[in-house]
Amino acid sequence: MLATVAEQQDISVQSSTPELEILYQDDYVVAINKPSGLLVHRSWLDTHATEFAVQKLRDQIGQHVYPVHRLDRPTSGVLLFVLDKDSARHLMQQFIDQTTEKNYLAVVRGHLDQGILDYPLKYQYDKIADKKADMTKPPQEAVTEYRCLAKTEIPIAVGPYQASRYSLMELIPKTGRKHQLRRHMKHLRHPIVGDTSHGDGKHNTMFRxxxxxxxxxxxxxxxxxxxxxxxxxxxxxxxxxxxFLRVLSDINLPYKFRE
Known part of the structure; x- marks a missing residue:
């Protein structure tokens, strides 16, 4: 089956996003729950996009905001902004120094338990942004801790198998490489469901x-x-x-929100 345009662009199919969910806010910092499919800011990756987290949050709270890190467009979850440039420099340095802590949740193909993957990743260059970059960089250190939260098996055949297995994983990146979690799960042969760049097309199709x-x-x-x-x-x-929440129920992967 041919991939849809949305899949080729590695985005989720959705209409105009509603008001952003604010998770934390004070006089200096704002954190939102970014929906999948929303770009953080304007990008050459999609010159036709009309909505961006920076603009939507600015309009929503009536103040200029500055993102201090990034989330891939198809990834949802915590996205942090600051309201002044001095705070931006302070927080951006924390991400550079890797003194922040980040946990992700993912549904992966197959049954995976727990461990730590120390597997260097070669830098992934952007065709436009990295035109003049040094293309001979050696692989960079990349470490991910992973832990299974729940496992399931559903009676739907994918390929030669009559049933399909999946795991809900907690992924904790110890380094911050581009697409690190997606590439590490692929390396473990347990790709994240819905990943059109590093995933399994047959399982993505089944979920669609x-x-x-x-x-x-x-x-x-x-x-x-x-x-x-x-x-x-x-x-x-x-x-x-x-x-995401709906499909966890559909495939019997129990999830409990931890406040």
């Missing part, structure tokens, strides 16, 4: 046809950081919502 899932099942569920002004530890949790 049987469960109407047109998105990557990867969600940034938790982020902690040091507040740029008070220096207190801030913890932000983002609940799974929408079609």
């Amino acid at each position: 046809e049987n469960f109407a899932i047109h998105r990557l099942l990867l969600h940034a569920a938790y982020l902690s950081f040091t507040h740029p002004k008070t220096e207190q530890k801030i913890e932000v949790h983002a609940p799974i919502t929408g079609d």
Whole structure:
């Protein structure tokens, strides 16, 4: 079966997004629960996109906002902004120094238990943004901790098998490489469902046809950081919502939101 245009662009199919869910807000910092399919800001990746998290949040709270990290377009979950440039520099340095903590939830093919994957990744270059970059960089250190939260088996044949197995995983990146979680799960031969760049096309098709899932099942569920002004530890949790939450019920993968 041919991939749809949405799949080729690695985005979720959705109409105009509603008001953003604000998870945390004070005079310096705002965190939202970014929906899958929403770009953080304007990008050459999709010159036709009309909605961006930066613009939507600015309009929603009536203030300029500055993103201090990124989430891939198809990934949902915690996305952090600041309201002034001094706070932006402070928080961006935390991401560079890897002093923040991030936890993700993902549905992967097959049954996977727990472990730590230390597998260097070659830098992935953007065709436009990295035109003049050094293309001879050696692979970069990349470490991911993973833990199974639930397993399921559904009576739907994919390929030669009469039933299909899946796991709900907690993924904790210890480094911040481009598409690290998606590439690491592929390396373990347990790709994330809905991943059109590093995943399994047959299982993606099965989820589209049987469960109407047109998105990557990867969600940034938790982020902690040091507040740029008070220096207190801030913890932000983002609940799974929408079609991701629905499909967990459909395939009997129990999920409990941790506040």
